[in-house]
Amino acid sequence: MDQHLQVFVTVAEQQNFSRAANEHHMTQPAVSQYIRALEDTIGTRLLERTNKYVRLNKAGEIVYHHAKEILGLYTKMQNLVDDLEHKASGPLSIGASYTFGEYVLPRIIANLQDIYPDIVPTVTIGNTFKIADLVASHQLDIGIVEGHFNESKLIAEPFAEDHMVIVASPDHKWIQGKERVKISDLENETWIVREHGSGTREATEKMFQLFHITPDNFMHYSSTQPIKESVEAGLGISLLSQWAIQKELCHGDLEIIKVNGLPLSRQFSIVTKSPFQTKALEVFIELLRNNKMLTTLQQTKEPNL
Incomplete structure (x- = not known):
């Protein structure tokens, strides 16, 4: 059964029988046979097939999700047994x-x-x-x-433990002033932040709650690198990990804004x-x-x- 699941997962991910056959070093009819056998075992069709595409139907999505989990467990079991010797x-x-x-x-x-x-x-x-x-x-x-x-x-x-600090462009008015920034001033800045579900976004929202501020202006990115580039370009400020900004600090591309109550630990x-x-x-x-x-x-x- 594990081979049937492996072939099914590959077809689902490649959305193509021919590419799945190449990946498993099989013929296309053999792949089709594996899929039919799995559908017979499950008791329903799992794929919608036309001349243009192959894609999962609702039942196929359920089987695909659990097949990935089953294959992961199978691999882990085999590795554990192999490790004994x-x-x-x-x-x-x-x-x-x-x-x-x-x-x-x-x-x-x-x-x-x-x-x-x-x-x-x-x-x-x-x-x-x-x-x-x-x-x-x-x-x-x-x-x-x-x-x-x-x-x-x-x-x-x-x-x-990680430490989070607020960073800005070296040309930012607060960097030029060198003094510690008032917490109330942070509310009026544009904040460049990560998406929901990110640990960095969670830390940022925790800081807002800690400081009792509710900024109005945000820009959102799904990774840290474009945030750093945007801050460097002067588009706003951001709360980032010390690990993420070492090179920029060393080269003078970013500066840390001094705020009482920071850095924030996580x-x-x-x-x-x-x-x-x-x-x-x-x-x-x-x-x-x-x-x-x-x-x-x-x-x-x-x-x-």
Whole structure:
């Protein structure tokens, strides 16, 4: 049955029988046979097929969602059994929220590859909500997230502290003045923020509540890099992680606005679904717990001030 599910998932994702056949090194009639057998087992059609497209119907969407979870569990089970007699190796699917995934994780994975070259990592970057959901559905082995998520379905372990600061263009009037900014002044600025579901957006809203301010002007982006570019261009200000702005601070492209009550602290957490872990996952978690770069950053609450 697992082979039938694998073929079905590939057809659903490729939306094409020929491409699915190539990916599985099968003939197109063989792929069609697998799909018919799965539909017979389920008891209904799962795909809408025309000369122009292949797409999931409502039943197909349900089967696809659960097939991804079943295949993830099957792979994890096989890896756990293989680990009983082998060293840390094999696939490791890692998910991370944007801040950690874009600015910290690459160096940790480089360290992992140096020590354990037989581990094959794949990385998914998304907001906290998405990563937590993929871990909960067994599509990722581990997630690294910040902010709140549905902890009832996951095993969560806080492992690093991050500090959030307000940044502006070096040409901003507040930077030129050098004095600490009044909290009331923040309300009149244009705020450049992440989308809902992002840990950085959650931290920003927490800061608004803490300072009792309700800004009127916002610009929204789905990742941190365009936020930094927009702030540098003078379009507004933003609350960002110290990890995300190290290069810009060093080069003078961004400056930290000095505000009483900041930096704002938040926790990054390791999230997993199962207490049973492959050796690859075990060693990766140990690297996260003992990473010297994280320890160094945690010791500095106001970087480069």
